[in-house]
Amino acid sequence: MSKKLAENGNDFCPQSLFLYGTKNEDGTPHFGLFCWFSYISTLTENGEGLGVMACIGEEKLTKDLIRKNGVFSANLVTEELLPLADYYGNISGRENPDKMRHMPTVEQGLKLDVPTIAESPISMELRVQKEIHLTEGSDVFLCEIVAVSMKEELMNKQIPFIDRYLSVMPVLAGGELRYVTADGRDMGHWGEPMQELAEK
Numbered sequence: 001m002s003k004k005l006a007e008n009g010n011d012f013c014p015q016s017l018f019l020y021g022t023k024n025e026d027g028t029p030h031f032g033l034f035c036w037f038s039y040i041s042t043l044t045e046n047g048e049g050l051g052v053m054a055c056i057g058e059e060k061l062t063k064d065l066i067r068k069n070g071v072f073s074a075n076l077v078t079e080e081l082l083p084l085a086d087y088y089g090n091i092s093g094r095e096n097p098d099k100m101r102h103m104p105t106v107e108q109g110l111k112l113d114v115p116t117i118a119e120s121p122i123s124m125e126l127r128v129q130k131e132i133h134l135t136e137g138s139d140v141f142l143c144e145i146v147a148v149s150m151k152e153e154l155m156n157k158q159i160p161f162i163d164r165y166l167s168v169m170p171v172l173a174g175g176e177l178r179y180v181t182a183d184g185r186d187m188g189h190w191g192e193p194m195q196e197l198a199e200k
């Protein structure tokens, strides 16, 4: 055998990170960090389209608000956003009512009533089509992508794709609970980058 049985995990298949933006009942924004996210083909009233599936584990404020509103945003995480993103991923919204004391620059979605993040180069506005309950603390949301907004320079096809991709400086959820950049640099263990926020 050339391979050995290993632990289940995504260690060598890093996943893009997104900040999901939702609105509280009073209209204020809320953010959480997520990586169980991928593209799917969906059928909408407009015909076939590109959608996403988002898996949300145990019950949490982001899940409460997605269920209540039926819409949310997904904002790509970059190196610049990492300390804030790490904080949003390690601090529970239900247990910390003041979680949003650290905030990015918030904008209004272009097509849906969702908060998006100005510092993120790519934001998606998503409408839930279906929630699949797998088991206690595990639900998958199938969503239609209603709008995508991105920094204008990323749309300039005169610049080779790889250069535009690297210019985004995306951070991925790599193996062993570490963050890695798209160009292969280690950005620390989950829970480390957020320490920069406290120092500010």
Ligand SMILES: Cc1cc2nc3c(=O)[nH]c(=O)nc-3n(C[C@H](O)[C@H](O)[C@H](O)COP(=O)(O)O)c2cc1C
Binding pocket: 031, 032, 033, 034, 035, 036, 037, 055, 056, 057, 058, 060, 061, 062, 063, 086, 088, 089, 090, 091, 092, 093, 094, 099, 173, 190, 191
């Ligand atoms: C790197 C990273 C990735 C995460 N990805 C997910 C995910 O895909 N699904 C999930 O349910 N929780 C995920 N979490 C945990 C949530 O971010 C965490 O539960 C957070 O408290 C959610 O915010 P909220 O409590 O304000 O809703 C992740 C956390 C980290 C640090």
